Amino acid sequence: MPTSKETDMSTIAFIGLGIMGSPMSVHLARAGHDVVGYNLTPDRYGPLEEAGGRGSGSIAEAVKAADVVAVMVPDSPDVQAVLLGDDGVFANAQPGTLVIDFSSIRPDVTAELAKEAATKGFRLLDAPVSGGEAGAVNAALSIMVGGSADDFAEAQPILEVVGGTVVHVGGNGAGQTVKAANQLIVAANIEALAEAVVFLKAYDVDIDAALTVLGGGLAGSKVLDQKRGNMLEESFAPGFRIDLHHKDMAIVSSAAREAGVVLPLGNLVATLMAAARANGDGGLDHSGLLRGVQRLSGQPTH
Structure with missing residues (x-):
């Protein structure tokens, strides 16, 4: 029987290819997903490209055809810029796109972003991770997820590619x-x-x-x-x-x-x-x- 990690392949835009984001994007590409990465500095695309993914020149380019947008950036203002900017996700992705924010940010900011996402026809999960670089490299992260149960169920097969412990902990902001x-x-x-x-x-x-x-x-x-x-x-x-x-x-x-x-x-x-x-x-x-x-x-x- 297929395992929970064997799922229909998605086009995933992965925004932020740092210490954590790079190995996470690599795991998703190796699992068979079509992964399009974006990073502020273009020198981070090598591992993703070697795994079968590709880089893009802008957030807008990365997200325009994505089924899922994954975000892994340092802080609340960075997530706000990625989602709300003119070149950002909400202005350029297709309505209905599922956004999974792996960043660790303020719970109140996440709650406001979730409301903004809903008004624009998007769905947002806050899915911060624990386990550090070793957890990211070994696909053994602990992922605490806030958002609707339906969105969590849709995202779970993707989350299980990068995480060893994946738990839905409540509504938007609960993960943070x-x-x-x-x-x-x-x-x-x-x-x-x-x-x-x-x-x-x-x-x-x-x-x-x-x-x-x-x-x-x-x-x-x-x-x-x-x-x-x-x-x-x-x-x-x-x-x-x-x-x-x-x-x-x-x-x-x-x-x-x-x-x-x-x-x-x-x-x-x-x-x-x-x-x-x-x-x-x-x-x-x-x-x-x-x-x-x-x-x-x-x-x-x-």
């Missing part, structure tokens, strides 16, 4: 709210791991052995599994940049204020993320929070 919670948990875990590493090193413990045994108990986490190498080697090539996690923590803080809830640890981690950025670490992987703990401890950073 769950992603904000995800970023809160991840940031707190990374900071705790960084502090543990600095603590263990102060006692001249075998750090690799210590993290192995910690990973086997209640302290174990995917953060420990995926980020231990970065911290042991003090190598912070970006899988997910501090700049972007700083943006996400601002979303968490703002949404918490609007809901009238208090996030003491979240606010502290947001401050530490901002401090890392202010110290020039914004382009590093978020495991680079280790450098902030080192600085506070009077230790050299590498």
